[in-house]
Amino acid sequence: MLTWQSSFPVASRRIGKRISPLVSFSSSSSQRSFRYGVLGAGFAGLSVAWHLLEHSTTELNVCVDILDEVGIGGGASGVSGGLLHPYSPKVKPLWRAAECWEESLRLINIAEKAIHSKELNGFIARRRGILRPGVSLKNMSVMIDNAENSLASCRIQSVNEDAARSLVPNICVPSDTAFYMPDAVNIHPQNYLEALYVACESLAKERSSVGIGERKISFHKRSIDNLLELEGEYDAVVVCLGARSTFLPELLGRLPLRTCRGITAHLHLPDNISEEFPEHSPSILSDAWLAIQNPRNLYLGSTWEWKSGNYSQHVSTEEASKAIEELLPKASAVYPGLSKWAFNGASAGLRAMPPLTGNGSLPLLGQIDDFIGQNHESKFWLFSGLGSRGLLYHAWLGKLMAQAVLSCDEDVIPSELTSWKPDLINKG
Structure with a gap:
């Protein structure tokens, strides 16, 4: 079971000509400010964004930007079937099914509560x-x-x-x-994702009003041609683009997807x-x-x-x-x-x-700094390959991904999800 202290090791905010504060914080300038970029507004991206806001310590100013060229739910997540259960007729039993199931239900409930007073075309669950x-x-x-x-x-x-x-x-x-x-x-995947973004906005406002640090979340309809164009804009970038991850030049031909x-x-x-x-x-x-x-x-x-x-x-x-x-x-x-x-x-x-492993077809998580090159300022992470069980896996794995990013510690992520990397880092 993972436990978190009130603070953990994080890289200090960098000051340099390539970094410009695209968001201003009203809190004291002596407080540390961190900016995270989440690429992709599907199941993985929205889950990571929520958990970055939820698990970041109250002493910090935290800004989360979600970037997607299409929009919230614009990829495979938004048009999936939406049938959620923790079982498979081909694999017995599913890897970490209990944790994934419970966290998915929790995020769904959070999304439903976020829009309970708003009109919605259809249902969430x-x-x-x-x-x-x-x-x-x-x-x-x-x-x-x-x-x-x-x-x-x-x-x-x-x-x-x-x-x-x-x-x-x-x-x-x-x-x-x-x-x-x-x-x-x-x-209903599209309704769920839109409601979860509303929940992220509400959480940012709530945490800003009760904590020392300030929280902000923003959505940007923006196309990303390569990861290095984000270098220096963010303390960390989390790639949650699903199949579109494979089209990024830094990752082209290097992911077992x-x-x-x-x-x-x-x-x-x-x-x-x-x-x-x-x-x-x-x-x-x-x-x-x-x-x-x-x-x-x-x-x-x-x-x-x-x-x-x-x-x-x-x-x-x-x-x-x-x-x-x-x-x-x-x-x-x-x-x-x-x-x-x-x-x-x-x-x-x-x-x-994702590839088939001894634990079934598991998504790919982990730090990908070695894929990008040396001497870059931002930290880069990957959360991809949700496959046909994305709705089951997204919530709990998004939580692990966010905790790893916030702590700068890949060991937070179970080794079953990072074992894909060693033989691929130098491939190109």
Whole structure:
């Protein structure tokens, strides 16, 4: 368990011609001021920003700038399916699932509280659970093991087809066994990320009003062509750009990441169809997933295009047609009622998929000063490769990342997440 003292070793603020204070603090000039740049406004970036504000000591003036050329949720995070649970039908058990699950739920609650009095187009968290029909012997074996060792805060119940149909009318369960996770959550990623940024703003104001030091957070719609252009602007820069990290010249060809473009289809029930998806029914996981938005709207995903370099959220008519052609048969095999739903557009994102390790596919974290070169003033860090479990991993790993940055100590991060570096530092 990590504990923090009221102060920890940090580099003193540098004074030089390349550093200009882009933010002014009202507190005494004798107080130390630190400025952090977070590149990317997705799950990783917003989590790091929140935790930098939350865990920085009250004696310091702290400014956090989030930089993203598209906007909050403009990458793969903003268009993900949003199905959150701490299990996998392929890996048993998931690495540090309990810590990741609890911290994700905490950040979701924080985001919801931040906008409770504001109007929002849709939900942040739909708490109706997730149902997974058993479709193969291999997946069933892993899910049975998961059920026997499930977390107390996210149970897995094995149910037969009749019980499954009481949850989702007319669902098909080929093996007569399905797995119901009543505590699992369906997140609206874009709403969640925007609300989490509002929470960051509120936290900065709250901490500034009660502490000695001042907190500030700002969002900048800015394109970063290379990391060295930020040299001297910040005490530390945290790269949270996901797949876009691989396009930075300092990191090009040096990260063990694969890119994968996923297409998510948006479906709705036509006005002449009265039969709706039940309000309290869970979302569905299978070879294709159904993330329920409301009784008449759902997201269907996801296709996979490996080695893609296209991180635009825009989906062409041809691309959408191919996605529907691939996804509909898979989803209809377990939910035949999908044939009544109509296509209502699609969205896409480019994921950064991490390498497979003995602990599963784990994101990449750590200090990357050696990738940038010698004698630079700023400290550089990487948090990338969230992959298909980004929503589960983002909160707890964002906390570890922020604590490592604030303490200038990479050892805060478990070695499983930094072991990717030694053989790649000198690669180029």
